[in-house]
Amino acid sequence: MAAVFDRPPLWQRLSPMLRGFDGPLAFAVFVLCGLGLLAMYSSGYDHGTRFVDHARNMLLAGFIMFVVAQVPPQRLMSVAVPLYTVGVALLVAVALFGLTKKGARRWLNVGVVIQPSEIMKIAMPLMLAWWFQKREGALRAVDFLVAGLLLVVPVGLIMKQPDLGTAMLVLASGLSVIFFAGLSWKLVLPPVLLGLAGVAALAIFGDDWCADGVRWPLLHDYQQQRICTLLDPTRDPLGKGFHIIQGMIAIGSGGVTGKGFMQGTQTHLEFVPERTTDFIFAAFSEEFGLLGNLVLISAFAVLILRALYIAAQAPTLFTRLLAGAIAVMFFSYAFVNMGMVSGILPVVGVPLPFISYGGTAMVTLGLALGMLMSIARAKRLMPS
Template sequence: MKLIVQAARRMFAVLDWPLLILLVVMALVGMATMHSAVGNTDWRFADQLRNFLLAFAAMWFVALLRPAWIMRAAPLFYVLGVGLLVAVMLFGETSKGATRWLNLGITRIQPSEMMKIAVPLMLAWYFQRQSANRFRVLDFLVAGVLLAVPAGLIIDQPDLGTALLVLASGFCVIYFAGLSFKLLIPAVLAVTLALGTLVAYEDQICQPEVDWVVLHDYQKYRVCVLLNPGSDPLGKGFHTIQSMIAVGSGGLYGKGYMQGTQTHLDFIPERTTDFIFAVYAEEFGLYGGVVLLILYMLLVLRGLTITVRAPTQFGRLLAGAMSMMMFVYVFVNIGMVTGVLPVVGVPLPFMSYGGTALMTLGVACGLLMSIGAQPPRPDG
């Protein structure tokens, strides 16, 4: 009996209650918004409820694992993920012009999703192994290769949204490990120059006959539509225009729950997935949007608090990457819904429909709880 009680205490001791409460609130908001988007009789509502339960179960399971065990498994997890990406390139199923899925007979999997976790895990493991010495430029170059290989394979599928999240989570590990900001200045200047050139010569660069080489045609048109949505209002610009109308029509207070006309008259495309924030903003307005952003901010801040208190280099780097990955999710999704960023297919955490993304977020939160359950550093 005593062993059972001790095991039960251990199971609940790993839960980070501030983080868990925030996640439960986010789940309730997400399910309420999904109910408005599709109704409780739609199969997606029940499916999303199941997805949340599975994501919370995955979170709890990962939280029970000790960071030392997780660290030992990191290289294997990374190699498995890269191997599956190569298998997708060779044998993957193609749908809507993209080859992202691998058919295992009994089910299909999307290996790129697991790399959102596997890449920061591998990089945190690598820097933990090198932490006995001062990090050299070579160490950051090796880390860059470890990041570039899976990111390149994902971009080739093509899946720019997932590649962006993999790059963001991996880059956070490298930056938190001590990468000098001075080394980023050339990249920042190059991006700024490219954006300036794109805006200045948009009419010429966005012509159909112009090949961007590094981007697929559909990615090129997404960027061009961002600069001028009215150039194709009933085609490639439709998503952006309708979502911006929905967000703007919500005003300060919103139209009220279940009263969104853009939503219920089917003007918002992909309203249960990438554009669910437009549904929320139309019904709850600017004030409701601010409340949602505060919830996300608290979620990220809780993750960063765990990061600061982590007792090991591995824990700090991994927790920081998981926290910033959620920030990038929110920033990119809301940016593309409001017309600030191009549409790249990034879901809104704990709001958008989809089991794979929710499972990834559940594992990320489980990693935060596992790290947070360890005794903090003496100076933390």
């Protein structure tokens, strides 16, 4: 009789929680975390406890991912409206009495200092996915207009802080939901073509537009300077162009195989700015070269493609839209960060997922991965 009441071993108790976890997605994240720890150990060797803190943040993100993965997608859907409402309210509070650092008002002191714009990276796709799920089967043009309004309000508040990098990420995740919900190509193509025409005009007339005294509408001076610096970093090689120039030098000096672990001269001689955060890709490229970058990009490709596969297999419109938006979010993070460090995009404050140092961003990644795992788990546990 005693054997009947024996407590089952730990692995048997954890088995129901682990069942349905997506293996390829977990493998891609594991590889990225390993590369992130290598990069942080080298680039942050003289930054005190950066490596230890980065590892701790990864463990925290992993715990959050595990917990959120246990939450059914229906429960995630129920928190969409409250989370979005709280996020917008906090953004308004930041605009009224937020903390200002380095000329930007992005933080709020609520006992602890938080950056509310980070909440919108998750709340925005959740809210729009909820909106379209509620109108499934009866979508009208006005529904897309309302979705656009739901997106424009927080993006406008974030840009006002100003925080162009976060605004771009929130905008990308929100637009992806609207597009995946069935927005007509007739409405998508005109702004895309207009954007391409703007880039072409900037390439042709950039020298005139970037002349001293010329001011562009809708952009802050520092945002205009970032674009002009992108076109010609040598305009101010020791000032605004320093980041781009040193990033490109570090990437190029890595060659095919890299200089070796802990051997990056540009990094260790402190030529690469923000080498543990926004520009850690330059430090990684210098030490691991083209081959290391191929491994890194391949891991991101597996993660993004797997997220899109999970979206394609998801059982409801809400889960399809949410998983698709998360895939776009990871792509936007990686593309924008690598692009700005490589000199093909303006410098904005966008970290490289799992590689750059940052606790708040890592928590956001953990939440996003947990939602993906929840969607994949729900599909796997559904009876066939």
